[in-house]
Amino acid sequence: xxxxxxxxxxxxxxxxxxxxxxxxxxxxxxxxxxxxxxxxxxxxxxxx
Numbered sequence: 001x002x003x004x005x006x007x008x009x010x011x012x013x014x015x016x017x018x019x020x021x022x023x024x025x026x027x028x029x030x031x032x033x034x035x036x037x038x039x040x041x042x043x044x045x046x047x048x
Contacts, residue, residue, distance in 0.1 A: 010035035010036045014040050018048055
């Protein structure tokens with residue numbers, strides 16, 4: 001059985017984007033999606 005993770009709505013969106021493996025992410029950090037953009041930046045930095 002797989003691992004379970006509890007994510008906020010914004011973290012879940014960021015994880016969905018990561019799983020889609022986009023070549024480009026065009027985003028502007030503005031509330032309420034700032035968390036999504038920050039998480040995506042962390043994923044790129046970590047090589048995900």
